[in-house]
Amino acid sequence: MLFKLIESLVVATVAFQLVPGSWTPVAYDPEALAPEIIRGEIVWSESLPKAGDIAVAALPKADEIPEPMKINKESLGIKTTASNVIVADLATGKILFEKNADEPRSIASITKLMTALVFLDNNPGWDEMITVKNALTIGNNNFYAGERVKAKDLFNSALVGSDNTAARNLAYATGMNMDEFIIKMNEKAQAMELDEASFVDPVGLDPKNQASALDVIKILRSTVEYEEVLAATTKKAHEFRSVSGDYHYIKTTNDLLSSFINKKPYAVIAGKTGSLLAAGYCLAMVVENDGHAVLIVSLNSESDGARFQDVKSLAYWVFENYEWPE
DSSP states (O other): OHHHHHHHHHHHHHHHHHSSSOOEEEESOGGGGGGGOOOOBOOOOTTSOOOOSOTTTOOOOGGGSOOOEESOTTEEEEEOSOSEEEEEETTTOBEEEEESTTSOEEOGGGHHHHHHHHHHHTOOOTTOEEEOOSOOOSSSOOOOTTOEEEHHHHHHHHHHSOOHHHHHHHHHHTTOOHHHHHHHHHHHHHHTTOTTOBOSOSSSOSTTOEEOHHHHHHHHHHHTTOHHHHHHHTOSEEEEEOTTSOEEEEEOSOGGGGSGGGSTTEEEEEEEEEEETTTEEEEEEEEEETTEEEEEEEEEESSHHHHHHHHHHHHHHHHHHEEOOO
16 A cells, blocks of 8 residues: 555656646545546537548547546546536547536636637638627727728637637628627527527627536537637637738737647647636637547636646646557
8 A cells, every 4th residue: 555655646746747837636535526526428419510631530430439448546636726627538528537517607708619610600701801890898809990801810810819809790790690699609509408508799708608617518529520610729820911901910818839738749639718707717628649639628717827737737637547448
């Protein structure tokens, strides 16, 4: 027993050194993880479109793929500042870690992932000229009322830099008014069987945009089917000149694109940040390691830096504690 304890302490020490920042391994005390019980797997909706020509999504059906197996049964997970967390295997839907995953919470700008999905269902064309209206002043905004912008640049600005004006005008770009677009968002949420999701705006500024971590991971799973979303959410910046002639440099809000979690053998496949007083700091990401991908959702972390550390540590822990059968 003493030797096993020493071995566990050594592993924890090594992991601490390899993962920048601080994190707390959780082990040996099941009662401490009462709200973090692992239940099984997520059944991905059969209504999802087939995957495009992208490495992580071009997978056989889940029932043909063996699930990842835990190799260190004594490590129950890590302590996160986030109050609501879930990690699942992309290929099979198996839940690898969870914490209060059913609880509905404000999700801030993670809302923009659903906005992107509804837009893609009603895309007027990537080169469609959009005249910006109702420019916002809260949060990230890079456009002015009356500016002429292509739909593809609004799409990228909303997902790369979490631009609020871009997201709002992406809704208008579909030809719908705001009420009609919001109805489409909620209809899509119902079709995707998101039990706790409710949307009242396409931007994420309203705290009544709510979903559980389990809902968000289903949204994230759907975005993997779209190469346009993967490309946008893994760009460190989007640089362009609008039709009106204005130069824009939209920087990513996802700091993990420049971290070790986006360097071999790891790779960030998709991701979206969100933050609001009612939501805390949120992050949803798909991370790949050695050909295997996991979806990670972290809601209500205590600070901007903490959300990145929470997701980074979760990714590291999962790939260290699970193995994928060949």
